[in-house]
Amino acid sequence: MKASAGPVASLHLHTEADVKEIARVAQTLRLDVLKMVYGAQSGHLGGAFSAAEIVASLYWHHLRIDPQVPAWDERDRFLLSKGHASALLYAALARRGFFPVDELPMFRHLGSRLNGHPDRDVPGVEVVAGPLGHGVAVGAGLALGLRMGVGKPSALTAPSGHASRGRVYVLLGDGELNAGVIWEGVMTAAKYRLGNLVAIVDCNGVQQTGATADVMPLEPLADKWRAFNWHVQEVDGHDVGAVLSALHQADDVHARPAVILARTTKGRGVSFMEYDHRWHGGAPDREHYALALAELEEGLAAWSA
């Protein structure tokens, strides 16, 4: 998919160098996640690996954020609704400068703020998540509030009473779409015509106990979202250029929310984890860890070449 040719803010347009760099970052995040989950002997690899390019595209290109001022009123908000991919979010926030990278090995350790699922004590985490299904409705409320304009007056913000330019991005899992509250939020976002809300679904096709198609069939998924009055795009979620263009195009949608169905592979990057629900949760043993590490490092070397 090409970038939109419309009259849009050019700062969102990306170069081939951007794409290559973001792909390299995504692979770095996968390595972080693998080490964190191995170190904790607990966590979720498959759904973090599938979303690595999406999260890297957001944090290294698309989101308007300032790690030095995490609470900047005008910032874009990212909500990880599929909270079990917490290791991916923590790794991205650390590598983006919200907190020290050397804190990552404390993931899920007693006494660390890097709790099992996203915790608001971690700089850059907007809302807690984990119990699945709440991202769309929480994101809708946030988008409503930002549109109403209640930004606290500060040197960095528009005067109080002006709507924030901040936009809201929510990352969902496809298994998560089983939850009824997702569709309550989807209807609410459409009712209030929230053009400042973008949902990205990490459609990796696999959930905890098997294929999404077996556990609870979702297709035709694009038609479902269209029927709920959302703007819909479908992309290859591992194609960074396609993800960036889709995000860019989603921002151009006015007066209704936009969803990007990102088709991905569960466990992407480690051959024996791909497509396999047994790597949804749980930590690798030493042997599997070494194999996974070698594959991911090989992938990273390819991007760094």
Next chain:
Amino acid sequence: MVGLSPMRKAYGDALLELGRRDPKVVALTADVQTSDFSYLFGDEFPDRYFNVGIAEQCLVDVAVGLAHSGLIPFVNTFAVFMASRALEPILTHLCYGRTNVKLMAGYSGISPQMEGPTHHAITDIAVMRSLPGMTVVSPADASAMRALLPQVAAWPGPVYFRFSRNEVPDVFDGEYTPQIGKATQIRDGRDVTLIGVGTLLARCLEAADLLATRGIAARVLDMSTIKPLDSEAVLSAARETRAIITAEEHNVIGGLGGAVAELVAEVGAGVPVRRIGLRDRFAESGGYYEMLDKFGMSATDIAKAAETALASGSRQPTGSRS
């Protein structure tokens, strides 16, 4: 005879007044605004009022988002659904995630009367009280509603605010200045303490009158905040009177009675505690006051519990044990 005032009208008016004072106050409903009178807010502030339809989880979630954008959301649905369907996002986002959302739980206890047990909220205090970080408040009358709601708005963090659907007896005059977290002593007495919340506070006062005719002096406390409990007021009652009776429109398990009994037992205060409420059962459809009487929540029941507790109280003055 005391007057009666409609609680939901008092709520709707108080919410509207908050909205006029603070532009950050917004309100949400799960399509019950004509029931709890939150429509009064919506009519004047349509841009600050959101009806998400019959979707209680979504109701709380949208409020969470609004709160994180700097607003003060007041969420409106029936108490029974707030403390059941909407519970998980309340636990996750309001409590664990420290989000400043105010839960307006109208139709408390058996006040939805004719709707029957599916609509009665008889476990909500127990549920909400057990959530870390949650504050639980319930006004006894319209005057208390007007006094407490602005404090709820100003209180840091989530509040569960529980109020009756019906016309309830006026307990307080204009002098009443309650504070969240503090019991209000309405009447002093040295024999027994009656601790009431919500509609049953008026019945505690009636019970105190009944007891007075039998020579028993009852202290009456309004425990409009159930959490954090005013432990000093409870422990004073345990020291200075010989029995404590709690009265609430709720199951006797886990509510005000549970909170008081836990405290008294834990500090070894040694006074008998009797809990007035539904005795671990559902009510039925019927008139409000008739059902309160039928299910053991009459002034006579409260007075009888006081007399029984005093008669059974084994505690002797320390000096007489030898």
